[in-house]
Amino acid sequence: MKLVTTSLAALVVASGAAQACEITLRSSDTHPEGYPTVVAVEAMGEMLEERSDGRICVEVFHSAQLGEEKDTIEQTQLGVIDLNRVSLGPFNNIIEETKVFSLPYIFRSTDHMHAVVDGEVGADILAEFSNHDLVGLAYFDGGSRSFYNSKKPITSVADIEGLKFRVMQSDVFVDMVDALGGNATPLPYGEVYSSIQTGVIDGAENNWPSFESSGHYEVAGYYTLDQHLIVPEVLVMSKTKMESLSAEDQALIRQAAKDAVPVMRDLWAKREKASEEKVRAAGVEIVDDIDKTPFIDAMDVVYEKHVTSDKLKDLVTRIRAVE
Incomplete structure (x- = not known):
């Protein structure tokens, strides 16, 4: 209740700037101002404002101002938050159904991921959000996630043995690290820096922009490009809020979200390159010629545990069949 109250207070503060709009959609993002996902939702807002003749605006709360992702998901389901990346x-x-996109090495490349989420599989999974008080609007890029730590360079599966890695609060990610011999520790994103710094954990796993923008590279000097996950991110909307709007406004929102995707992808590609250059210049030791085969082989137990229903098995088959 305290978090929801705090979030409501934060929303009220920003409401003055959007008073000219009939409808102000309040959007949450854990990433900092200027991050590609944040800018993309801001661009969506600009499109909406223009296409609705100033009736619909989007107010973006970046830097986890409304809470960490687990909490903001619940708030979006309750209708406290309107939009959430x-x-x-x-x-x-x-x-x-979202588990399949989080399976290690399910995507062969970023291009393969784009083909999947832009196609029938992506649409089918977005549709599942409606069963959970949410509306799935669009997929954004999350980059290739790789391991980083403060102890040593990781050049093989054996090097992961015993290391404590922060993972997102997902059973798939926990089991992925466990399968490689590491110790998975689910933690909120905002606690990773201090936890590495104080030795609570040895490292984490993420993409170039997150590794850089979070400052984690300052406390974790070893980054191994095993690229175990290419997990897309998702822009969702409160189902309650969506259904309160006219069919015309709903269509405007869906189209603006779709049109924000190429904006985000272009920003992401540029940000990835800039973040990599900054991290390398800071002296972080990068392992980029690793043999991924042993890592992929170790994931058999993860697939056996999590791909159990016929629906998930079918989704995995369909994803692998996409060219």
Whole structure:
């Protein structure tokens, strides 16, 4: 209740700037101002404002101002938050079908991921959000996630043995680290820096922009590009809020979200390159010629445990068949 009250207070503060709009959609993001996902939702808001003749605006609360992702998902389901850009990982324990996008090495490349989420499989999984008081609007890029730590360079599966890694609050991610011999520790994103710094954990796993923008590279000097996950992120809307709007406004929102995707992808590609350059210049030791085969082989137990229903097995088959 305290978190919801705090979030409501934060929403009220910003409401003055959007008073000219008939409808102000309040959007949450855990990433900082200027991050590609944040800018993309801001661009969506600009499109909406223009296409609605100033009736619909979007107010973006970046830097986890409204809470960490797990909490903001609940607030969006309750209708306290209107829009929410969230990693798919925290949805894995809520919406079964999202698990397939979080399976290690399910995507062969970023291009393969784009082809999947832009096609029928992506649409089918977005549709599942409606069963959980949410509306799935669009997929954003989350980059390739790789391991980083403060202890040593990881050049093989054996090097992960015994290391404590922060993971998102997802059973799939926990089991992935366990399968590699590490110790998985679910933690909120905002606690990772201090936890590495104080030795509570040895490291975490994430993409170039998150590794850089969070400052984690300052406390974790070893980054191994095993690229075990290419997990898309998702923009969702409160189902209650969506259904309160006219059919015309709903269509405007859906189209603006779709049109924000290429904006985000372009920003993401540029940000990835800039973040990599900054991290390398800071002296972080990068392992980029690793043999992924042993890592992929170790994931058999993860698939056996989590891909159990016929629906999930079918989704995995369909994803692998996409060219």
